[in-house]
Amino acid sequence: MRYKILTVDDSKTVRIIVRKAFKTYDCDILEAGNGVEGLAVAAKDTPDLILLDITMPVMDGVEMLTKIKADPALKGIPVIMLTAEGGRDNVLKIAKIGVRDYLVKPFKEEALIEKAGRVIDLKPLSEQPAKAKSIYDSADILVVEDKPVIIQQIQEGLKHTPWKIHGVSTQGEALDFCTKTPPDLMLMSLSLPEEGAFTLFRLMRTNVKTKYTPIFALVVKTETGQQQQAQTVGFSAIITKPIDISELESKMCKAMNLDTSQRYFSHEAGFLIMKLPENCSPSVVAEVSNYLKPKVSEAVDAGHARMVIDIHELKTLHMGVIKLLFQTMQTCRELTLQFALVGNAQIITECKGFEDTRNWVFYGSVDEAKANLGKAAPAAPQLATA
Amino acid sequence: MPAAAEINEPLIREYITRAVSDVFKTMLGRVPAFVGTTPQPNGSAAPVTPNHSQQLYVVGTVGFIGEVNGLIYLYLEEPFARLCTCQLLGMTEPELEEAGDEVINDAIGELTNMTVGGFKNGLCDAGYPCKLTIPSILRGSNFSIEPISSATRHTFNFESGGHKLVADILLKAGD
Numbered sequence: 158m159r160y161k162i163l164t165v166d167d168s169k170t171v172r173i174i175v176r177k178a179f180k181t182y183d184c185d186i187l188e189a190g191n192g193v194e195g196l197a198v199a200a201k202d203t204p205d206l207i208l209l210d211i212t213m214p215v216m217d218g219v220e221m222l223t224k225i226k227a228d229p230a231l232k233g234i235p236v237i238m239l240t241a242e243g244g245r246d247n248v249l250k251i252a253k254i255g256v257r258d259y260l261v262k263p264f265k266e267e268a269l270i271e272k273a274g275r276v277i278d279l280k281p282l283s284e285q286p287a288k289a290k291s292i293y294d295s296a297d298i299l300v301v302e303d304k305p306v307i308i309q310q311i312q313e314g315l316k317h318t319p320w321k322i323h324g325v326s327t328q329g330e331a332l333d334f335c336t337k338t339p340p341d342l343m344l345m346s347l348s349l350p351e352e353g354a355f356t357l358f359r360l361m362r363t364n365v366k367t368k369y370t371p372i373f374a375l376v377v378k379t380e381t382g383q384q385q386q387a388q389t390v391g392f393s394a395i396i397t398k399p400i401d402i403s404e405l406e407s408k409m410c411k412a413m414n415l416d417t418s419q420r421y422f423s424h425e426a427g428f429l430i431m432k433l434p435e436n437c438s439p440s441v442v443a444e445v446s447n448y449l450k451p452k453v454s455e456a457v458d459a460g461h462a463r464m465v466i467d468i469h470e471l472k473t474l475h476m477g478v479i480k481l482l483f484q485t486m487q488t489c490r491e492l493t494l495q496f497a498l499v500g501n502a503q504i505i506t507e508c509k510g511f512e513d514t515r516n517w518v519f520y521g522s523v524d525e526a527k528a529n530l531g532k533a534a535p536a537a538p539q540l541a542t543a
Numbered sequence: 544m545p546a547a548a549e550i551n552e553p554l555i556r557e558y559i560t561r562a563v564s565d566v567f568k569t570m571l572g573r574v575p576a577f578v579g580t581t582p583q584p585n586g587s588a589a590p591v592t593p594n595h596s597q598q599l600y601v602v603g604t605v606g607f608i609g610e611v612n613g614l615i616y617l618y619l620e621e622p623f624a625r626l627c628t629c630q631l632l633g634m635t636e637p638e639l640e641e642a643g644d645e646v647i648n649d650a651i652g653e654l655t656n657m658t659v660g661g662f663k664n665g666l667c668d669a670g671y672p673c674k675l676t677i678p679s680i681l682r683g684s685n686f687s688i689e690p691i692s693s694a695t696r697h698t699f700n701f702e703s704g705g706h707k708l709v710a711d712i713l714l715k716a717g718d
Contacts, residue, residue, distance in 0.1 A: 169646070170649045170652075241660025263565055
């Protein structure tokens with residue numbers, strides 16, 4: 158839903174500043190130069206929010222506000238006064254007529270956005286809506302944790318990513334950081350004193366810039382009460398200590414909606430390569446499984462007819478991986494794609510131990526697999542068996 | 544009704560300095576420095592430009608009426624007015640040139656409105672409730688403004704990045 162904000166001010170300058178302030182948010186700005194025009198626009202377009210000046214020619218803001226509140230069709234529209242009239246008595250008098258908030262000029266654009274964001278669910282416009290962020294793009298991650306060793310552990314564990322992991326130890330530092338650099342994701346320790354993480358979480362959710370930022374709770378595994386509380390207030394995910402870094406990374410990618418397919422799928426000279434990592438956790442299996450069909454379809458569409466399934470880095474074979482491999486082979490068959498497996502000695506041995514996988518044939522390297530697939534007739538889809 | 548004389552010079556200086564500083568800092572990121580007052584013998588209308596310069600000025604005016612009545616003129620040299628307008632609206636000089644003087648007038652009118660608003664809100668909170676009037680703009684060079692005889696006048700000079708800014712305050716004596 159695209160919100161409509163009506164600015165009623167006789168100063169074109171203020172209307173331009175308002176338009177400028179909201180230009181990176183998903184909303185339409187309507188304008189009126191006095192109360193009469195403002196009422197007409199409000200009646201015609203039913204805005205979601207009115208920003209109202211007081212001193213204006215033709216009809217001033219107080220009269221317009223009074224008329225809005227007397228009109229059953231308009232009285233529900235929230236009004237924020239945006240005016241140079243700021244004496245205590247004036248503010249109190251106007252507040253009694255019924256305004257949602259009051260902002261005295263001069264004002265900072267951020268203050269206006271913050272107040273409007275408390276009234277309507279303002280969403281920032283995506284800068285690049287067509288292109289999803291990938292795991293190779295940088296991101297700012299803020300860790301709010303009073304134990305430096307945890308921050309170090311996260312920084313160390315995620316150092317292979319292009320993400321900048323910033324660590325702070327107090328709520329105040331976190332607020333300062335977010336004012337300067339709204340992070341892409343936050344990790345908050347629930348062990349901050351005086352339930353600081355919950356207070357900080359609420360503040361983040363009322364700030365328009367961090368309203369949609371994924372926030373993870375960091376909590377000791379045995380603290381089930383805190384975990385339930387975090388789930389109730391709406392933390393995006395619960396990360397238990399001791400932290401499983403690969404699980405954390407996977408959840409972070411998902412929360413930031415990152416395209417991680419490049420981690421598992423690539424194209425090499427006419428071949429689609431699917432490569433599974435050393436540690437294939439259930440979340441990794443789920444991730445690869447989600448990308449599988451679109452990636453194989455994309456490859457076929459691009460003219461690739463052969464695929465190498467590379468699991469030579471895999472340390473242990475478990476049912477999740479076996480199911481994924483079956484799913485991959487089935488997808489290849491459906492899309493008439495030839496494929497070959499690449500594995501290591503241990504995996505090959507483990508495969509021999511299962512009825513369903515004992516006939517699988519593995520090549521020792523991707524190059525070998527590619528060479529053998531090259532020899533095969535392109536139109537003959539096959540399970541690479543020996 | 545309290546007499547304007549009760550609102551003394553230090554109070555006026557405090558309110559206007561704070562108002563100018565708040566507006567220019569918040570809206571333009573500038574911090575104007577107070578550089579002194581211009582003495583006004585017996586409330587006479589001395590021109591703001593001592594040498595009757597031919598420099599073009601853009602002057603914003605906003606009044607306040609209520610328990611205390613008055614007017615404030617905010618004088619900006621035309622190049623400074625252009626600079627402030629560009630900063631306030633995020634425009635470049637060529638864009639401003641294309642937009643025309645109306646945009647400058649409106650921007651200076653609004654800066655004056657905010658400044659006088661800040662000043663008069665101080666008066667309201669000090670027990671002199673009053674309301675703002677709609678801004679107006681005066682343009683020209685080598686002119687002076689003569690207050691009516693019952694008004695007192697206080698002229699405060701500011702400087703920001705080498706540009707002069709003058710707040711000329713006229714207060715009507717209490718009825």
